[in-house]
Amino acid sequence: MLDSLKRIFGNEKSGKVAKKRLQMVLIQDRASVSPEVMAKLRDDIIQVISKYMVIDKTDMEISLESVDDSVALVANIPVQNMRHHK
């Protein structure tokens, strides 16, 4: 309550503001992955999932998306069939 009041009146100390802003921006900085790394990640994901399912490699999509203060790895992988395990 006190915190939100402080925020409304812009009274939050700048040291805390700095920390919060850095924590947010660094999540995004750290998540900016080079295309080569994304391609490797994609190959690895295909390998792991293919052990359990038959997937459509051409139609799959993998991306990093940042929402507010967090980053998510979003994958859309069409499954064609299940592999049967003994």
Add this chain to the structure above:
Amino acid sequence: MSEVIVVTSGKGGVGKSTTTANLGVGLAMRGKKVVLIDTDTGLRNLDLLLGLENRIMYDLIDVVEGRVEIKKALVRHKKYENLQLLPTSQVKDKSAVNPADLMALCDELRKEYDFVIIDCPAGIEQGFQTAIAGADTAIVVTMPEVSAVRDADKIIGELGRSEKDNIKLIINRIRPAMVDSGEMMDMDDINDILAIKCIGQVPDDIKVVTSANRGEPVVGDNDSQAGKAYENIVGRLLGEDIPFMEFEKEGFFKKLMKAFKLSKD
């Protein structure tokens, strides 16, 4: 056992060269054989901070290009005989040395010195890659300001990609009064953000400027808080367990209040 340390930061102006000079002198004062290498080619300054600017005959580029032996290019410190500086060129650019050159040089110097400390240029381009190539340990210098901390994080990422995993942090130019009033991040805040082992926090101290004016690093000065902080860092580099110092930030009035137990802390 010798150690090659690179002092780096990403952002310019946070105190890489000052840190390098102070750690060099501090380790030499403790009897260690130390060589400092300035790799900020084109913008050399370590010589000036050490008061050795008038003694330079040869530089890093002369050594790398084979014009002179390392021993001839090293400049001995006036006061501490076991401290040497390998200055860099003020006229060439950073591409004059490549990572393999520096790695070979470090391996050579390792045989004779306890510590090889490399002053890295700002930025994350080739000069940075060259400076870190031969290092066992990286010291990342940052300041409690948003841009310096962000750049430190970037540098930590780059070091990781180059498989330099032994990384230590120094937080420089802390203003205790601002930290006290909540207007500056403190060591804990920066530790939370960067998650790197901190080996020192150095307060902003006019003595750092006045000692640089004279070309005498502040580390030996016991009247200086920054001098004391650097001395502690030197001890920690030598494996000693030294608690972090409390900064003197109290004015006369607050001390008086405390004496009469009117102040809570």
